[in-house]
Amino acid sequence: MNSLSIEQQARAARAYILQELRKTEDGVSILKDKDFSARLDTNFITIFAIFAELYGYRHDCLDQLVDLITMCGKSWQDRSPDLQRVDKQRELDPEWYLSNQMLGGVCYVDRYAGSLAGIKKRIPYFKELGLTYLHLMPLFAAPQPLNDGGYAVSSYRDVQPGLGTIEELRDLATELRKAGISLVLDLVFNHTSNEHRWAKKAAEGDPEHSAMYWIFPDRNVPSAFERSTREIFPDDHPGSFIQLPDGRFVWSTFYHFQWDLNYSNPAVFRAMAGEMLYLANVGVDLFRMDAVAFMWKQMNTDCENLPEVHKLLRAFNALCRIAAPSVLFKSEAIVHPDFVVQYIDRYECQLSYNPLQMALTWEALATRDVSMLSQAIERRHNIARGCAWVNYVRSHDDIGWTFSDEDAEELGKDGRNHRKFLNAFFVNRHPGSFARGVPFQDNPKTGDCRISGTTASLAGLESMQDHAIERILLAYSIAMSTGGIPLIYLGDEVGQLNDYSYLNDPAKMDDSRWVNRPWYPEQRYAERHDANSIPGKIYAGMKHLISLRKNTEELAGGRAIGFYTGNPAILGYQRPGAKSSVLCLCNFSDEAQWIGRDRFMGMPAEAKDLIDGYMINLRNAGIHMKPHQFLWLRF
Numbered sequence: 001m002n003s004l005s006i007e008q009q010a011r012a013a014r015a016y017i018l019q020e021l022r023k024t025e026d027g028v029s030i031l032k033d034k035d036f037s038a039r040l041d042t043n044f045i046t047i048f049a050i051f052a053e054l055y056g057y058r059h060d061c062l063d064q065l066v067d068l069i070t071m072c073g074k075s076w077q078d079r080s081p082d083l084q085r086v087d088k089q090r091e092l093d094p095e096w097y098l099s100n101q102m103l104g105g106v107c108y109v110d111r112y113a114g115s116l117a118g119i120k121k122r123i124p125y126f127k128e129l130g131l132t133y134l135h136l137m138p139l140f141a142a143p144q145p146l147n148d149g150g151y152a153v154s155s156y157r158d159v160q161p162g163l164g165t166i167e168e169l170r171d172l173a174t175e176l177r178k179a180g181i182s183l184v185l186d187l188v189f190n191h192t193s194n195e196h197r198w199a200k201k202a203a204e205g206d207p208e209h210s211a212m213y214w215i216f217p218d219r220n221v222p223s224a225f226e227r228s229t230r231e232i233f234p235d236d237h238p239g240s241f242i243q244l245p246d247g248r249f250v251w252s253t254f255y256h257f258q259w260d261l262n263y264s265n266p267a268v269f270r271a272m273a274g275e276m277l278y279l280a281n282v283g284v285d286l287f288r289m290d291a292v293a294f295m296w297k298q299m300n301t302d303c304e305n306l307p308e309v310h311k312l313l314r315a316f317n318a319l320c321r322i323a324a325p326s327v328l329f330k331s332e333a334i335v336h337p338d339f340v341v342q343y344i345d346r347y348e349c350q351l352s353y354n355p356l357q358m359a360l361t362w363e364a365l366a367t368r369d370v371s372m373l374s375q376a377i378e379r380r381h382n383i384a385r386g387c388a389w390v391n392y393v394r395s396h397d398d399i400g401w402t403f404s405d406e407d408a409e410e411l412g413k414d415g416r417n418h419r420k421f422l423n424a425f426f427v428n429r430h431p432g433s434f435a436r437g438v439p440f441q442d443n444p445k446t447g448d449c450r451i452s453g454t455t456a457s458l459a460g461l462e463s464m465q466d467h468a469i470e471r472i473l474l475a476y477s478i479a480m481s482t483g484g485i486p487l488i489y490l491g492d493e494v495g496q497l498n499d500y501s502y503l504n505d506p507a508k509m510d511d512s513r514w515v516n517r518p519w520y521p522e523q524r525y526a527e528r529h530d531a532n533s534i535p536g537k538i539y540a541g542m543k544h545l546i547s548l549r550k551n552t553e554e555l556a557g558g559r560a561i562g563f564y565t566g567n568p569a570i571l572g573y574q575r576p577g578a579k580s581s582v583l584c585l586c587n588f589s590d591e592a593q594w595i596g597r598d599r600f601m602g603m604p605a606e607a608k609d610l611i612d613g614y615m616i617n618l619r620n621a622g623i624h625m626k627p628h629q630f631l632w633l634r635f
Contacts, residue, residue, distance in 0.1 A: 173283025378562030
């Protein structure tokens with residue numbers, strides 16, 4: 001059989017699987033569904049090729065594949081008619097997520113609305129803001145009180161009791177869908193909590209469940225792995241492994257209560273595929289694929305971004321194309337830019353966070369120099385067609401300075417020293433800093449550090465610095481206009497500040513990221529329509545940007561073209577459209593700046609600034625820009 005081509009092997013495997021399916025009543029029923037059978041034919045070779053490569057050495061490989069396809073068929077049969085209608089609609093408009101109508105919001109359920117019922121009550125506000133995409137941070141059952149913000153999952157089919165039930169989640173998904181809002185949830189693929197039933201059975205010594213994790217009887221193999229892996233959360237534990245009470249060692253990349261799953265075992269792949277398809281049928285439209293870079297382990301590597309990770313993601317994606325074809329993936333890979341882009345593919349992850357643009361927006365605000373951000377937009381922004389960035393100013397997490405040292409060196413900057421400067425600046429340890437961030441995972445041994453803080457506090461609103469509101473709107477103008485889906489951390493649109501109350505909670509006081517996960521700022525939202533208040537000014541500015549984006553067709557899609565302004569403080573990039581183009585200019589300086597008219601040679605003499613509605617003559621004396629002003633010039 002090994003002498004056969006992969007196509008021949010796939011045909012033989014498919015024939016065997018169909019034969020096995022016909023032996024059961026469920027299998028016969030599955031095969032009668034013409035839509036399912038057609039999608040299986042289209043995607044089977046992808047799944048088979050990956051399965052054969054990763055698990056072909058096992059005697060039970062084909063049996064595992066039979067079980068996987070059977071599970072897929074049952075999942076499709078269980079999918080509601082409403083969701084199947086969405087599948088058909090999106091098959092007719094396969095790039096719906098590239099529209100300039102798209103706008104994302106993200107929040108924690110408990111902190112923003114108390115419960116799933118509370119989120120449902122806020123749907124009118126989400127429509128007021130213009131959201132078409134709502135990412136609810138991890139809401140599944142998790143250890144209490146320590147759970148890494150919900151990323152230590154104890155059950156993928158049970159909501160945290162204080163938030164509601166799985167049926168309430170299903171109902172919320174339905175109501176969001178009626179409002180034109182797609183539901184986004186995290187799917188934590190790399191690990192489970194140590195309270196997950198799989199982990200509990202593994203801790204008891206059950207061989208089948210122990211094989212679902214990386215568990216070893218002594219320190220020998222873990223020590224060998226740790227010679228090439230890095231510490232992710234050194235404040236929690238050294239290395240990549242922790243010791244269990246029975247003396248064994250389990251892989252724990254992140255916190256000690258998060259155990260890494262062993263994807264070299266096909267039973268793990270099949271089990272996680274089952275959880276994914278179950279949630280797709282609850283009504284999830286997009287999955288944020290958490291910590292995907294760490295999913296595959298191999299000795300003598302750093303166990304990050306290995307080729308097998310991409311194969312796993314492609315296989316999971318192909319399963320969705322069969323059983324939940326409208327569902328999309330969003331990668332979360334906060335790694336070197338060369339690796340981030342490797343996850344972005346319409347057959348892998350159609351969407352991806354844009355951590356480099358986010359980090360370099362803050363870098364440019366600190367330095368008043370756009371050279372690194374401009375370089376990134378020109379060199380690293382454009383991705384495969386049919387894919388899109390999720391552009392954000394800040395998230396629930398920390399800010400890591402993930403730029404390439406080689407890129408920095410081209411611009412005369414030493415990467416290590418520049419990161420030290422940025423860390424000092426954003427935690428107010430540098431003269432003249434406007435920021436009030438908090439260090440996260442400050443590692444004196446390696447010099448690594450990341451930054452926590454809300455947009456408003458990092459931009460100077462907490463320290464009552466001049467231009468704070470302008471910095472906030474400038475940063476969001478870039479997220480709104482560079483291409484992809486702009487994402488608002490809800491509360492940013494009313495200038496929410498850092499919340500230091502986490503220091504009084506023993507379960508959170510050692511994790512500074514809780515400073516930028518505040519509770520719902522009721523008073524600020526109450527003031528959002530008061531044009532004289534700070535929340536009102538920020539909200540009005542954000543609403544203006546959102547409205548302009550939704551009415552500017554050039555901002556659809558995911559591509560931007562660099563534009564050299566000749567001024568190190570002014571960022572420029574173009575968004576070409578079918579009939580016209582938009583040139584975006586952003587002044588990162590605290591002072592007025594000028595762009596010479598020579599930069600506009602070859603362009604029309606006049607352009608309309610969409611932000612203020614005025615016509616601007618580009619040929620007279622160039623353009624003078626106020627501190628932190630941004631222009632969207634259509635010509």
